[in-house]
Amino acid sequence: MDLLLVILVDGLIYGAWLFIVSVGLTLVFGVLGILNLAHGSLYAIGAYSTATAVGIYFAYGGDAFPLGSYAVMALAAIIVAVVIAPLLERGLLRHFYHRDEVIGVLVTYGVFLILEDAIKLIWGVDPLFVYEPYDLLGMVEAGPLFYVAYDFLVIAVSAITGFAVWYFLNRTRRGKVMLAVIHDREMSQTMGVNVDKVFLLAFGAGVFLAAFGGALTAPMISVSPGIGVNVIIVAFAVIIIGGLGSIEGAALGAVMVGISRAASVHLMPELELFIIYFVMAVVLIFRPEGIFVRTQTRKI
Amino acid sequence: MSTSNPTGTPALETKGLMKSFGAVTAAHDITVSVPERAVWSLIGTNGAGKTTFVNMVTGYLHPDQGSILFQGRDITSLGPREVTRAGICRSFQIPQLCSELTVLENVLVALAIADPKPPSFFRKARESAAEDRAMEILKRFRIEEHRGRLMSELSAGVRKLLDIAMSMCGHPKVMLLDEPTSGVAAEEKFPIMDLVMEALAAENVTTLFVEHDMDIVTRYSDRVLAFYDGRIIADDAPDEVLNDPQVQRYVTGTAPAEASS
Amino acid sequence: MKAFSDIRVASLLALALLVAGGFALPEWALFLMTIGLAKALVSLGIVVQMRAGLVSFGQGLFFCIGAYVAGLMANFAGLTDIFVLTGIAVIACLAVGGLFGPLLANYRGIFFAMLSLSLSMILYGVLSKMNSLGGTDGLNVAAPTFAGYAPEGRALSLSLYLYTSFIVVAIGAVLRTGFDSQHGLVSLAVRSNELRVEYLGASVRRTNAINYVISAMLGGIGGVITGLAIGHVDPEYAYWTTSGEFVFVAILAGYLSIPAVFVASIILELVRSFSNLYFPNTWQMVLGVFLLVIILTLPNGLGSLFHRKREGGS
Structure with missing residues (x-):
C-alpha cells in the first residue's frame, strides 16, 4: 500500500510537471498547426531567465521577502x-501556416538550433543554480515519506494552469474564438475571425507556458546547456498520447506517463527511460491518433 | 450509345445500403442491380447521396448496413485498392491527379500500377514500350499535345479527361464517373462525353455516371437513378424519370408550371 | 538502355574522381570526406522517403545500429573485417526496418516524423542504460581490416576512404535506377496524391514500407562506416539531434539529385570542423540560420517540395 501511495504521489508530481511543459505545445499545434520543435528551447530560456532573475533578486535584498522570488519567476516567464x-x-512562423505541417517541424527545428546556441552565447556553458525557491516552503509529510513542499506547489500550479487554460478557452470570448480556430481553422477564417490576432495570442500563450515550465523547474535542477533538448521529446510523447491539439489530452497523457514512469522507477528502474514510449505505443495501437482525436474530414 | 444485351449475373448489385453521418442520412435502403454493359446515370441535388453511393461502391466508405456485389462476389468490406484491383474504377468530381508529375508521367504511373505485378524497383518506368502505350491512351482521349505539361497548366476539361484516362488504364469492368462534366466549359461537355463514352463502350465497360446536366443524362444513359435525401426516388428510362413529378419537384426543379430547359 | 549507360558513365567518372582525390588529399581531409560520404548515405535514406512525401526524424536509429554493429562485433566477437561488418549492419537494419516499416507506413506527416524520432530515442534510452555496452560512454571500435589487410596510419584512412567511395558510388547508381523505376515513379505519385495511387490499385503503405526498409539499410551502412572511421560509438548516434542533422542535409540537397546529397553532407562536415575550431558555440546557430534561409528563400524550390497538394489543383 505504501509503495502504491509513493508511486501515486511521485507520478502526480512528475505528471504535473509534464502537463505544464506540454500543454503549450499542444495549444500551439492546435491553433497554428505547427509542431514547435523549439518548445524545449523556450523552456530552457525560461529556466535560464529565472535563474538569472532570481539570482539578482536575492543578491539585491530579496532575502527580506523570499516569497517574492515566486513572483520573479512568473515575471521572468512573462x-x-x-x-x-x-x-x-510575426517574423517567421506566419509564413508557414498554409504549408504542410512537416515544414513547420523543419522551420522550428531551425529555430531550435539557433536558440540552443543563443542560450550558450547569453548564459555561457557553466551551470546555474537557484535553489532558494525550492527550499523556501520546507518539507511536508505524506504518508510514510517526506516530500519537498515545492513539489506539491508544482502540482498546484499545474492544476491552476490547466484550469486557467480551460477557463480561457471555454469561458472567455477570445478563448472561444481560439477554440473555434482549433476546431476548424478554415471555417473560422471564412466566418471573419481575425486569425492573425488569435495566432499571436495562442503562440504567446504557448511560449509563456514553455518558459513558465522552465521557470518552475529551474530551482529543482542545475540549469545547464541541453536541458531543453529532452523536454521537447517527452512533451511530444505526452501530446501524441492525448491527441495532437487537445488540452484535455495533454492532461490525461501527462498523468498516464507520470504514473507509469513513477511505477517504473520504483518497480523496474531499468525501464525508466523508455516507459514513456511504451505508454505511447500502447495508446497508439488502440487509438492511432491519440486519445482525444482531432476530427479530420476529407472529401472527394 | 450502349449495347443493350445485358446477360447473366449483374455486373454490380447493391442490397439495402444504409449510411448515415450523425443525423444526416446519406443512403437509405439503396438497392440496385446493374446489368453488364449498362450505362446508367445518377441524378439528384447536392447532398442527395450520389457521391456517397459512388464512395461506398468504390470502398472509400463502408455502408452501415447492406452489401455490395461485383459479378456476384461480395466486395462490401474491401477498400479502394482492392475494389480497383477487382475491376471497379472511378473518376472524381475534382480530378485526382499527381500535381508534381507531367501528364505523360501520370499515365505512366497508372500503367505501372495496372500491371498485375507490384511496381518494380528494377524496371524502368519510362521504357519505350510503356511510353508508347501511355501515348496511345493520351491519343485516345485527344490530350496527347499536353503530355509534357504539369497539372496546373491544364484546363478543367483536360484534367477531367486525364483523370478518366488514368482510371481506364486498369481495364475496369465497371466504371463510376463522378460528375464527368462539372466545371467544364459548356461547349466542351459533349465532346468530352463522346470521347469518354466511346472509350468505355469499346471495352464493354459497365458505366454509372453522376451528372447534373439533363441533356447529357438523356443523351448518354439508358437508365436513370434519381436520388433524394439518401433514397432512390425514381429508377427508369431517362424520359420516364425526367417526367416524374417527384423528380421534377425534388431533383430537376422543373415543376410543370415553370418548365424550362 | 541509354539512360542505363549514362548512369554507368557517371558512376565511373565519379569513382575515378574520388579515387584520384584519395591519393591527393591530406589525411584530415580523407577523414572528413569519409564521414561526409558515409553520413550522406543516411541522408540519402531520408531522400528516398522524401520522394514519397515522408520526412523521417529518426534515421539516427539505423545509423546507431550500424555503428554499434561495428563496436560490438569488434569488442565481443573479435570481428573487424569491414565487408563482414557492413553485411551484418545491413542485415540488422533490414530486420529492424522490416519490423517497424510496416507499422510506421500507416502514418504520415508529423506523425511519421515524430514516431520515427521516438523509435530512435528508445534505442538511445536502452543503450544509455546498458552498462555492458558502455552506457552513455559508449564503446571504442577497433580499426577495420579489409579481407585480411590490416593497414595503419594514413593507409588505414585511405583504405577506409576508398572503401566508402566504392560503396557510395555503387549505392548512388542503384538508387538512381530505383528513382527512375516503376517503384520510384509510384513513390513520386504517392507524394503528390495518395488517394489516386490507392484508386489506381497500388498500396501506399507498401510503397512507404519499402522506402523505409531501403532507408534503414542505407542508415546502417552509413553508421558502420562512421563508427569505424571515428573509432568510437556512443548512444548519441541515436539521439534526435543527430537525426536532425541528417534531415538538414536532405532538405539542403532536395530530392531530385543524388550527387547533391553527397555534396551537401560534405559541406556540413566542413562547416562543422571549421566551426569547431573557430566558433564552437555558434555552429548550430549557423546551421539553423542556413536551414531557415533555404526554406524561406526557395518557397518554390527545395522547401516547397514537401508541400503536398491535396487535389489535382483546381
Whole structure:
C-alpha cells in the first residue's frame, strides 16, 4: 500500500510537471498547426531567465521577502513570452501556416538550433543554480515519506494552469474564438475571425507556458546547456498520447506517463527511460491518433 | 450509345445500403442491380447521396448496413485498392491527379500500377514500350499535345479527361464517373462525353455516371437513378424519370408550371 | 538502355574522381570526406522517403545500429573485417526496418516524423542504460581490416576512404535506377496524391514500407562506416539531434539529385570542423540560420517540395 501511495504521489508530481511543459505545445499545434520543435528551447530560456532573475533578486535584498522570488519567476516567464513570441510568430512562423505541417517541424527545428546556441552565447556553458525557491516552503509529510513542499506547489500550479487554460478557452470570448480556430481553422477564417490576432495570442500563450515550465523547474535542477533538448521529446510523447491539439489530452497523457514512469522507477528502474514510449505505443495501437482525436474530414 | 444485351449475373448489385453521418442520412435502403454493359446515370441535388453511393461502391466508405456485389462476389468490406484491383474504377468530381508529375508521367504511373505485378524497383518506368502505350491512351482521349505539361497548366476539361484516362488504364469492368462534366466549359461537355463514352463502350465497360446536366443524362444513359435525401426516388428510362413529378419537384426543379430547359 | 549507360558513365567518372582525390588529399581531409560520404548515405535514406512525401526524424536509429554493429562485433566477437561488418549492419537494419516499416507506413506527416524520432530515442534510452555496452560512454571500435589487410596510419584512412567511395558510388547508381523505376515513379505519385495511387490499385503503405526498409539499410551502412572511421560509438548516434542533422542535409540537397546529397553532407562536415575550431558555440546557430534561409528563400524550390497538394489543383 505504501509503495502504491509513493508511486501515486511521485507520478502526480512528475505528471504535473509534464502537463505544464506540454500543454503549450499542444495549444500551439492546435491553433497554428505547427509542431514547435523549439518548445524545449523556450523552456530552457525560461529556466535560464529565472535563474538569472532570481539570482539578482536575492543578491539585491530579496532575502527580506523570499516569497517574492515566486513572483520573479512568473515575471521572468512573462518577459520571455512578450519578447520572443511576437518575434518568432510575426517574423517567421506566419509564413508557414498554409504549408504542410512537416515544414513547420523543419522551420522550428531551425529555430531550435539557433536558440540552443543563443542560450550558450547569453548564459555561457557553466551551470546555474537557484535553489532558494525550492527550499523556501520546507518539507511536508505524506504518508510514510517526506516530500519537498515545492513539489506539491508544482502540482498546484499545474492544476491552476490547466484550469486557467480551460477557463480561457471555454469561458472567455477570445478563448472561444481560439477554440473555434482549433476546431476548424478554415471555417473560422471564412466566418471573419481575425486569425492573425488569435495566432499571436495562442503562440504567446504557448511560449509563456514553455518558459513558465522552465521557470518552475529551474530551482529543482542545475540549469545547464541541453536541458531543453529532452523536454521537447517527452512533451511530444505526452501530446501524441492525448491527441495532437487537445488540452484535455495533454492532461490525461501527462498523468498516464507520470504514473507509469513513477511505477517504473520504483518497480523496474531499468525501464525508466523508455516507459514513456511504451505508454505511447500502447495508446497508439488502440487509438492511432491519440486519445482525444482531432476530427479530420476529407472529401472527394 | 450502349449495347443493350445485358446477360447473366449483374455486373454490380447493391442490397439495402444504409449510411448515415450523425443525423444526416446519406443512403437509405439503396438497392440496385446493374446489368453488364449498362450505362446508367445518377441524378439528384447536392447532398442527395450520389457521391456517397459512388464512395461506398468504390470502398472509400463502408455502408452501415447492406452489401455490395461485383459479378456476384461480395466486395462490401474491401477498400479502394482492392475494389480497383477487382475491376471497379472511378473518376472524381475534382480530378485526382499527381500535381508534381507531367501528364505523360501520370499515365505512366497508372500503367505501372495496372500491371498485375507490384511496381518494380528494377524496371524502368519510362521504357519505350510503356511510353508508347501511355501515348496511345493520351491519343485516345485527344490530350496527347499536353503530355509534357504539369497539372496546373491544364484546363478543367483536360484534367477531367486525364483523370478518366488514368482510371481506364486498369481495364475496369465497371466504371463510376463522378460528375464527368462539372466545371467544364459548356461547349466542351459533349465532346468530352463522346470521347469518354466511346472509350468505355469499346471495352464493354459497365458505366454509372453522376451528372447534373439533363441533356447529357438523356443523351448518354439508358437508365436513370434519381436520388433524394439518401433514397432512390425514381429508377427508369431517362424520359420516364425526367417526367416524374417527384423528380421534377425534388431533383430537376422543373415543376410543370415553370418548365424550362 | 541509354539512360542505363549514362548512369554507368557517371558512376565511373565519379569513382575515378574520388579515387584520384584519395591519393591527393591530406589525411584530415580523407577523414572528413569519409564521414561526409558515409553520413550522406543516411541522408540519402531520408531522400528516398522524401520522394514519397515522408520526412523521417529518426534515421539516427539505423545509423546507431550500424555503428554499434561495428563496436560490438569488434569488442565481443573479435570481428573487424569491414565487408563482414557492413553485411551484418545491413542485415540488422533490414530486420529492424522490416519490423517497424510496416507499422510506421500507416502514418504520415508529423506523425511519421515524430514516431520515427521516438523509435530512435528508445534505442538511445536502452543503450544509455546498458552498462555492458558502455552506457552513455559508449564503446571504442577497433580499426577495420579489409579481407585480411590490416593497414595503419594514413593507409588505414585511405583504405577506409576508398572503401566508402566504392560503396557510395555503387549505392548512388542503384538508387538512381530505383528513382527512375516503376517503384520510384509510384513513390513520386504517392507524394503528390495518395488517394489516386490507392484508386489506381497500388498500396501506399507498401510503397512507404519499402522506402523505409531501403532507408534503414542505407542508415546502417552509413553508421558502420562512421563508427569505424571515428573509432568510437556512443548512444548519441541515436539521439534526435543527430537525426536532425541528417534531415538538414536532405532538405539542403532536395530530392531530385543524388550527387547533391553527397555534396551537401560534405559541406556540413566542413562547416562543422571549421566551426569547431573557430566558433564552437555558434555552429548550430549557423546551421539553423542556413536551414531557415533555404526554406524561406526557395518557397518554390527545395522547401516547397514537401508541400503536398491535396487535389489535382483546381
